[in-house]
Amino acid sequence: MMAEPVKLRIILGSNNTEKLTIASGMPKSVEDLSDESKRQFDIQGDIRLQYMDSDFDNEFINLKRMDDIQDKSTVKVICLTDASDFGEVGMNQSGEETSLSSSDTLLLSSSDSETARSQWPAEFQIPKFPYDVEMQLQSANQAFISNGILLNPGHKLKSDILEALAEKIMTFKAYPSNLEIESVAEALIKAHPCLREQGSFSGFYGWKISLKYKMANYRTKLRNLGCPEVSINSLKHKPTDRCHPAYAVKKPRKAEVNFCPPYPAGETQDSLERERLALLTEVKKKHNEIVIKEKMARTFAYRRQELVKNNPMIADFKIRWPGLFSVAEVEAEFVRITTAPLVPRFLAQLDQYTDQLIKVFKNKGGAAGRKIRQILAPATQNETIEKRRECVLRALPLYLNEDPSILFKEYLDSDATAVQRELEQITLGIFTISVEGGDASTPPADVGITIEGVEVLHDLGDMASACAVLMGVIYALNLSYPRELKAFFEVLQKVFLHLDASRLSTKVQMLKNKLYE
Structure with a gap:
């Protein structure tokens, strides 16, 4: 008996909703539904599906089981890699859908910027080598399969292989970690087993060391060509009184993909400065978000180099780039830097781990444990999902033996002048201004971010x-x-946002292990 066809309402982005019809009936797994959605709507890259959950006032929750949806359910698609044509789905602070259009990622995907990068892959794919190299490797691989004979590559062959690998690595990052270099060397001998080293325990240790030296030489070549991400670390950019190469080295530290990108093709510092000045006028106009997004994307490299090279004060930078200081543009800038979504991924992962985090936190002993249980009390009293999230985030630093009061600042709205004076003394913090006389269910009068007193x-x-x-x-x-x-911030970055998630400190690794118990 043939299954009845099913129809699903698919949200692809802001003002973009489609009907998905599956003639063979409801897919058996979430992966099958993802594949069918990608096929019918021509979506590239990884996606996550969320469904509308009636238990949480029809908010969208990650789809883990097909039992959670039925015929004519509403499913939202979130793109986890490159923004596709329909735009990256997000949520603004009021809970409405927003999208990051192609203009948000102009410098990540535009043909004008061949140097734009992407996230380091879960499994490194060995590139196609030059034709003559491929011919030699094909013959050597066949000899290895037939007779077990390993290839001892000559100087030119080895140099050509390393050069191609270095070029491929540079499409992801200029400064790969030791673990990432090792993953490339391991992938090389898997793809071409004839290159395995006979005297090496791993079979690729020599390739790993050679690749490290090749990357250093490749960076030198790029530095001479003016690549900003590596030229910024050359001696001529160091202070004259301190010229040691390790002084003031500027590298990606938090899995940034486009850390210090070059200017787009055809653009100069003068032309981008004119765009910046034009932005100062555009941000004063009402209902001008599209123009602002386009100009912010176009000036991304200019703005990024200014930040990395000059380390300006926040107050000065806000005057120069007022268009950046909105939630929509912060999210768009995050995508340009990391190619990953911000608020949707953060909240989805936080919700996924909330129940287990609460269980783990309650097992904490001592004075910290007592404080944690006080903080978590509202989370167990049928509070809203926003309150549960807040309780977990406030308890997280205490569990990690850190002081949450350093980050979270609470004030009453009765004395605005005193609050302003307090905020001007904060280096980095999230402030909550509560309504005086309100109870726990009363929403705050304001929630904001202060950095360097701004x-x-x-x-x-x-x-x-x-x-x-x-x-x-x-x-x-x-x-x-x-x-x-x-x-605390390592958990936010590596556990909730999945950025550089393979390298965890001992403390965070222990917490993550408990999340899967």
Whole structure:
């Protein structure tokens, strides 16, 4: 008996909703539904599906089981890699859908910028080598399969292989880690087993060392060509009184993909400065978001080099680039830097781990455990999802033996002058201004972010959204994490945002292990 066809309402982006009809009936797994959605709507890259959950006032929750949806259900598609034609789906602070259009990622996908990068892949794919190299390797691989004979590559053959690998690595990052270099060497001998080293325990240790030297030489070549991400670390850019190469080295530290990109083809510092000056006029106009997005995307490299090279004060930078200081542009800038979505991914992962985090936190002993249980009390009293998120985020630093009061600041709205004076003393923090006389269910009068005494953003709605946007601000302004909250921000970055998630500190790794118990 043939299955009845099913119809699903698919949200692809802001003002873009389609009907998905599957003649063979409901797919058996979430993966099958994802594949069918990608096929019918021609979506490229990885996606996540979310369904409208009636238990949480019809908010969208990650789809884990097909039992959660039925015929004519509403499913939302979130693109996790490159923004596709329909735009990256996101949520603004008021809970409405927003989209990051192709203009948001202009410098990531435009043909004018061949140097735009993407995230390091889960499995490194060995590139096609020059024709003569491929011919030699094909013959050597056949000899290895037939007779077990390993190839001892000559100097030119080895150099050609390493050069091609270095070019491929540069499409992801200029400064790969030791673990990433190792993954490339391992992928090489898997793709071409004839290159395995007979005297090496792993079979690729020599390739790993050679690849490290090749990357250093390749960076030198790019530095001479003026590649900004590597030329910024040359001696001529160091202070005259300190010329040691390791002094003031500027590298991606938080899995940034486009850390210090070159200017787009045909653009110069003068032309981009004119665009910046034009932006100062555009941001004063009402209902001008599209023009602002286009100009912000076009000036991304100019703005990014200014931040990385000059480390300006936040107050000065806000005057020069006022268009950056909105939630929509912070999210768009985060995508340009990391190619990853910000608020949707952060909140989705936080929701996924919330129940297990609460269980783990409640097992904490001592004074910290007592404080955690007090903070978590509202989360177990049928509070809203925003309150549950807030409780978990406030308890997280305590569990990690860090002080949440360094980041989270609370005030009453009764004395605005005193609050303003307090905010001017904060280096980096999220402030919540509560209504005096209100109870726990009363929404805050304001939630915002302050950096270097400057109110960067406000009216963020709730504390969890503010934490997500703060991560975007840190990336957009090239800031370091506060040392006192190093582990807390590592969890936000590596566990909730999946950026550089393979390298965890001992403390964060132990927490992550408990999330899967």
